[in-house]
Amino acid sequence: MYLLLSIFAFGLLVLGHEFGHFIMARANGVTVEEFSVGMGPRIWQKQGKNTLYSLKALPIGGSVKMYGETADEAGEGSFFSKSPLRKMTIIAAGPIMNIIMALLVLFAVILFTGYSSNVISEVIPDSPAQAAGIMPGDKIIRVNGERAYTFQDVSTYIAYNGLNEVTLEMKTSEGTVIKTMTPMESEGRALVGIVPQSVENPGFFESMGESFDQARSLITQTLFSLKILFTGRASLNDFGGPVTIFKISSEVASVSLWGLASFAAFLSINLAVLNLIPFPALDGGWLLILLVELITRRKLPDKFVGIWNTIGFVILMSFMLLITFKDIFLPGGF
Structure with a gap:
């Protein structure tokens, strides 16, 4: 029961993130070919007017596939045909949606439980x-x-x-x-x-103010953790993948649903901040490329962008597999 609740909560975070990309793509006139939650093989799908909506087996990600993500598809409604600034709004919408979701959850938790x-x-x-x-x-x-x-x-x-x-x-x-x-x-x-x-009983506006303070706190703590990581003061044993996330979520849910909500807000902020890191295959990597194009007013070669994202994807998937292996077979650490 608690595991299902944690999977549902994590799925909502991914759904919100991808929905941010989706609505901004539509707002900018880009055709979305597929909106999917999860990774791996499809276990459910429904074809809309222009978009295939799908649910995939592994609840550890999601994607929005837009028409015209390469130069080969530069027609009407393509992502490629839009200006760098419009593309940036589409890419940034995912992390921004995660921050908005975290604020709403934190506001509800504070209003009803205090702080x-x-x-x-x-x-x-x-x-x-x-x-x-x-x-x-x-x-x-x-x-x-x-x-x-x-x-x-x-x-x-x-x-x-x-x-x-x-x-x-x-x-x-x-x-x-x-x-x-x-x-x-x-x-x-x-x-x-x-x-x-x-x-114990904060008012509406006090709860709103505190929710912004807590969101800023979570952003700061995430950046502080990254600082520790990049200065060599953390090891692989300090990381946890989906298995650890679901385990912690289940334990928190067994104590309190409000606790699960707070943990979901924490994950949502983490998802937003980590996605904004200027690393290949992450939203931040795309934003870096688009920022260069916006400043130079020249499109970077498709071959370079393809290699950039492929390298990033391989590194991220390898890291995810290593962390998942640790979570399952070496929970005590390497």
């Missing part, structure tokens, strides 16, 4: 926070110079910092102050000894 703010409600006695003079009512703005949009940001940056000295920028009754302290260890975690203020 933890950056305002401190309690300082633990004999803790580093108390020793540094932090008081209830103080609000954390930054941790080690990193903007903290939510209390999750505060927890993440302190945990990543470990037991090293941490600097908190606080908004207090006396103005903005800087507090420096060394975290204490408790059950294997680095803590400074603060408890966030819980907002």
